[in-house]
Amino acid sequence: MTRQFDFRSFLNRDNNIAQLIVMTILIFVVMSLLSPDKFLRYYNFESITYIFPELGLLSIAMMIAMLTGGIDLSVVGIANLSGILAGILFQKIAGEGGVAAAGLPAVLLGGAVALLTGLTAGALNGFLITKVKITPILATLGTGQVFTGLAIVMTGGPAIVGFPVLWSWVGNGKILGLATPFVLFVLIAAAVAFVLTRTPLGVNLMLIGTNPKAALFAGLKRERMIFYSYMMTGVLASIAGIMLSGRTNAAKSDYGTSYLLQAVLISVLGGTNPAGGKGTVLGVSLAVVALMLLSSGFQVLRFSNHLIDFIWGVFLLLVIALNAYKNRAR
Numbered sequence: 001m002t003r004q005f006d007f008r009s010f011l012n013r014d015n016n017i018a019q020l021i022v023m024t025i026l027i028f029v030v031m032s033l034l035s036p037d038k039f040l041r042y043y044n045f046e047s048i049t050y051i052f053p054e055l056g057l058l059s060i061a062m063m064i065a066m067l068t069g070g071i072d073l074s075v076v077g078i079a080n081l082s083g084i085l086a087g088i089l090f091q092k093i094a095g096e097g098g099v100a101a102a103g104l105p106a107v108l109l110g111g112a113v114a115l116l117t118g119l120t121a122g123a124l125n126g127f128l129i130t131k132v133k134i135t136p137i138l139a140t141l142g143t144g145q146v147f148t149g150l151a152i153v154m155t156g157g158p159a160i161v162g163f164p165v166l167w168s169w170v171g172n173g174k175i176l177g178l179a180t181p182f183v184l185f186v187l188i189a190a191a192v193a194f195v196l197t198r199t200p201l202g203v204n205l206m207l208i209g210t211n212p213k214a215a216l217f218a219g220l221k222r223e224r225m226i227f228y229s230y231m232m233t234g235v236l237a238s239i240a241g242i243m244l245s246g247r248t249n250a251a252k253s254d255y256g257t258s259y260l261l262q263a264v265l266i267s268v269l270g271g272t273n274p275a276g277g278k279g280t281v282l283g284v285s286l287a288v289v290a291l292m293l294l295s296s297g298f299q300v301l302r303f304s305n306h307l308i309d310f311i312w313g314v315f316l317l318l319v320i321a322l323n324a325y326k327n328r329a330r
Contacts (some may be wrong), residue, residue, distance in 0.1 A: 016271035020286040028291055031297035038300045052292040053185035054240040058307045059266040059284050061236035068226050069276030070136030072233045076260050077147030078121045078242030081116035083251035084151045089113050089162035102164035114238045122234020126227035151253035159252035172248025175289055181243050193281035205229055265316040267292055
């Protein structure tokens with residue numbers, strides 16, 4: 001009885017979670033009815049567990065940026081640049097057995113390079129926003145183009161193909177029968193949720209987004225908190241880049257270009273307030289599952305990719321308009 005009460009009180013406290021659960025169930029039921037023989041296949045759901053973690057991490061990164069009233073349009077560029085730099089490193093240190101035979105030390109070094117790339121890129125975004133005072137949307141739009149340009153210069157345009165077997169395991173392997181990316185996503189999402197709800201950094205980010213003036217009078221170091229938040233988004237984007245390059249066994253400057261719009265859509269759909277102060281990892285996680293089920297259903301029904309992108313754009317506008325209406329009603 002106690003568990004039931006707690007769950008109901010949780011849903012009452014965050015009505016958006018209940019709406020997302022209902023929406024996910026509806027999408028599953030509708031797609032199952034439209035094409036049960038294809039949509040309900042085990043392979044379909046297994047493939048989703050390999051693909052959605054990278055988009056989920058980018059969406060959580062976008063949510064963190066939105067908590068302070070900002071946005072990070074450079075996450076895809078950071079992800080691709082991280083994978084490319086790791087790939088270049090593997091090619092430079094490859095021994096007689098080639099890149100695929102690279103051992104654990106080389107893979108750990110490549111992972112460190114990728115994470116450092118994300119950390120540095122996030123710090124650059126934070127510096128431009130907090131010190132140079134550039135609006136987040138313009139700062140990250142510019143740096144995103146810079147990161148993509150660097151990736152093109154380094155590769156000359158074509159993809160870097162061939163990564164170590166251990167690196168590919170991060171994107172294609174299994175842990176206890178579950179997809180490795182899915183397991184990593186659950187662990188990372190839980191860690192981010194803990195930081196946002198149980199540490200001073202997370203509480204301060206929420207307060208800064210909710211009421212900047214109150215945060216200032218409370219003595220919070222707003223610029224430092226925002227700087228840290230963009231460093232977090234950079235690291236999450238680099239982890240997504242590791243997963244993407246591991247899953248495809250390649251890295252390219254224009255991989256995952258559609259992820260940017262979807263990450264914004266998922267963040268807003270997950271209950272994140274673009275003006276700041278509200279957002280949960282659980283909401284974003286449910287939203288990415290719902291959108292992946294919907295996307296999988298569209299592909300089963302043979303919708304064109306261009307039509308799917310159009311639907312995402314319309315869906316984003318509808319969600320933003322609905323949230324704006326709810327805020328005015330309150």
